[in-house]
Amino acid sequence: MGAGGKEAWLGAAAGALGVLAVAGAAGLLVVYSGAYNVAATEEHASFTRWAFDTTMQNSVERRASDLPAPAPTAEMVAAGASEYREYCQHCHAGPGVERAEWASGMRPRPPHLTEAAANWSPQEVFWLVRHGVKMSGMPAFGPTHDDATLWNIVAFVKELPAMTPERYAELGAGEEAH
Ligand code: HEC
Structure with a gap:
C-alpha cells in the first residue's frame, strides 16, 4: 500500500469510528432522555415495528427449522382446542x-x-409457544406445559386459518373469554 492509500484507509476508518460514536451517543440519548414514548396507547413507529418483526421472524426461523415435528392427528387437534380456549383465545381470538x-x-x-x-x-408455532417472545407480551408456555401438550396446541393452531366458526364452537373452543 502506498502512502496515499494508507492515508485514505486511515481516513475511512476514522470516519467509520466517528459514525459509530455518533450512533452510540444518539442511542444513549434515547435511553436516558425519556424522549422515547413507551405508552402502549401509541402505535410503534414503522421503523421500530419493522426492526422488531424482522428480528422475531429470523430468530424464530433460525431456532425452529430443525425441530422434529410429530404428524398431527384428529385427537391432537381436539385436545389442543381446549388448551387454546383456556390459554390463547383471549389474546389471539378465533x-x-x-x-x-x-x-x-x-x-x-x-x-x-x-x-x-x-x-x-x-415447528415455528411450537417454538413460539414454548419459548414466548421477549418484550412483546407473548408468554412462554414451556415452563408450565409439556411438549406433548404444546404439539396438541400446534396441531389446533395450524387448522385455524381454514376453520369455520361452527367447527370452532363444536370443538369446544368458541366460548367467550374474559
Ligand atoms: C397475553 C396475551 C397473549 C397470550 C395469552 C398468548 N399470546 Fe401469542 N402473542 C402475543 C403477542 C403480543 C404476540 C406478538 C405479536 C407480534 O409481535 O406481532 C404473540 C405472538 C404469537 C404468535 C406469532 C404470531 C405472529 O405472526 O406474530 C403465535 C403463533 C402465538 N402468539 C401463539 C400463541 C398461542 C398458541 C397461545 C396460547 C398457548 C398464545 N399465543 C398466547 C400475545 C399472547
Whole structure:
C-alpha cells in the first residue's frame, strides 16, 4: 500500500469510528432522555415495528427449522382446542370470536391467529409457544406445559386459518373469554 492509500484507509476508518460514536451517543440519548414514548396507547413507529418483526421472524426461523415435528392427528387437534380456549383465545381470538377487550390495548397487539398462523410452520408455532417472545407480551408456555401438550396446541393452531366458526364452537373452543 502506498502512502496515499494508507492515508485514505486511515481516513475511512476514522470516519467509520466517528459514525459509530455518533450512533452510540444518539442511542444513549434515547435511553436516558425519556424522549422515547413507551405508552402502549401509541402505535410503534414503522421503523421500530419493522426492526422488531424482522428480528422475531429470523430468530424464530433460525431456532425452529430443525425441530422434529410429530404428524398431527384428529385427537391432537381436539385436545389442543381446549388448551387454546383456556390459554390463547383471549389474546389471539378465533373463528367467530373476538379477542378479550383488554388484549386490544396491547402493543404489539396480538394478531388473530386465524390469519397469522398461516405464516408460521408447525415447528415455528411450537417454538413460539414454548419459548414466548421477549418484550412483546407473548408468554412462554414451556415452563408450565409439556411438549406433548404444546404439539396438541400446534396441531389446533395450524387448522385455524381454514376453520369455520361452527367447527370452532363444536370443538369446544368458541366460548367467550374474559
Ligand atoms: C397475553 C396475551 C397473549 C397470550 C395469552 C398468548 N399470546 Fe401469542 N402473542 C402475543 C403477542 C403480543 C404476540 C406478538 C405479536 C407480534 O409481535 O406481532 C404473540 C405472538 C404469537 C404468535 C406469532 C404470531 C405472529 O405472526 O406474530 C403465535 C403463533 C402465538 N402468539 C401463539 C400463541 C398461542 C398458541 C397461545 C396460547 C398457548 C398464545 N399465543 C398466547 C400475545 C399472547
